[in-house]
Amino acid sequence: MATELELKLMVQSEYLKSASEFLDEFCLLSKSETATRQATLSLMNGYFDTEDATLMQAGIALRIRAVNQKFIQTVKTRGSNRVGMHARGEWEWIIPNDQLDLSLLSEVPLPESLTDMAWSRQLLEVFRTDFERQVWLIEENGTQMEVVCDAGKVTSPYGEDAISELELELKAGDETGLYCFALKLAKQFPLQVSTVSKAQKGVRLKQGAIEFPEKPNAAASTLALSAYWYEVWLVYWEAMFFMKDEILIQPIRHSMAQLARCLPTRFAQSLDRLDEIYQQTLQAEDKDFLSALAARKDTGITMLEIGQWLNQASYGDAH
Template identity: 55%
Template sequence: MATELELKLMVHPTCFDKAVQALDAFCVKEVNAIRQPTLNLMNGYYDTQDALLMSSGIALRVRSVNEEYIQTLKTRGVSRVGMHARGEWEWNVPTDALDFELITPDMLPSNLHNKEWQSKIGIVYRTDFERQIWLIDFAGSKIEVVCDRGEVTSPYGHDGISEIEFELKQGDETSLYQAALSLAQQVPLQVCTVSKAQRGVRLKTPIIELPDDLPEDAQHFQIGAYWYEVWLTYWEAMVHREDDSLYQEIETALLNLQNYLPNELSGKIAYLLTIPERLLDPEKPLFLSLSQDTQMGVSMLEIGRWLNLQH
């Protein structure tokens, strides 16, 4: 098993090409940065009709790439204040059919040890996207950066994919934030906690998944982390649904988060709260103006970096 540690960013489709150009320019400037071949990835995600795997924290897919097939099982893992740390197993398989013999009980939660679910499983949604890849050395760490553009489809509808992932291959996890910040200062990007698998599931069940409630004895930084996650959740929902009314929930999360940050970061929140006034354009939805502005994403990354250091 590999433990995957990644930082996922959403980028509005109108800014996607600018992000690719910035990464290419970084590769031209830096010796230890290489652009890899672009891949076209087709993925079938498997589950039962009642979403037993997803509700149990499991994503199971078969990916087709360059006429080869890869079966992957991922656990939900833990959300690290905007970062994702999760278990991942991959196997090369001869066809696009699942091989259940590869999946052992230690990879699954106890409610899936009974194999009855295997007879009820089928493809419930697909993701088809182009993946552009860069391998970079940044602040002493090796990081894989990917830009994914495409869509998720199911019988219940479709959703666009326009995102960037920074995955730590070797080194210090704080380098993920440093690398992401260097890009976010050039291109509007925002931290995203919604996986491609979750995008597929919500086509059928379009709910907003808020973080778990805090325990009564939660520490100061844990309360801050909670409101940070609420901010990220409503941000993604606002952009995904194109619903400006959800900005009220974002504003509430920011005001609460402000109480749990040091003065410098608290001041950034105060500044963020003035952005909608400055960007107000009667001809343009608020969600669009905000998602095309760099300040929101830079502050998300700076605050997320600080919160992660408190653990």
């Protein structure tokens, strides 16, 4: 098993070319021999579950990926929460064809609700993800990461959703390096932090529901409340573009206001400035509201700065 720690960044499709060009140039100018552009991959993935989403409800994603005439069976767990990051257990096996080998799951510590394997008789392919993946190996200030740019779509009998994102996966070092490099990207082109995995996108097409973090109890610490409102902000932001519904800017602004009450002054002031910008953009009748917001760099920069501070405060020394 590998533990996967990654930072997922939402990038509108019109900015993917800028992202790719910047990463190419970064590798070209880098003094590190490990900073290189890798081969571009076309990835076809089938995700399996029962009709009533038994695996997803237990925090398990099961897929088969086809790449370069090779089939890879993967299990991912929901894993631990790292405040806007993905920290998951991952198991992978090379298999001879596109048929599931469920005997391999004996290596996975399945939740108790799944150990009898009764669910396996009702498995079906519930959705697909098909996308092109550009890959860069990056080394920055002692942190080694794999940066991927994914463009494609999720499809199911219930509809489809776009895939347009960057993922920064930690290979060596710590997550501070991921955030520092993500901030470097955010100053070059617009992006935002996302907590929605490709598997969650597929499930959402059927269920039509937005998945929110669990709300802390009344006795929770200020730090726990700030982590909660931060993730609510991220969830609503992604949902606003998925649903193409600008009315969701209202719960976004509410979550930002709640978050600002929990944070040091410098971050609260950044959120207040963002809120003023959103209000002004709403009042500008000559603009497409969602396109105008997608074009701004300050949202993503603020998301990353607060996310980095929250992770340091929760799991290390905050400064």
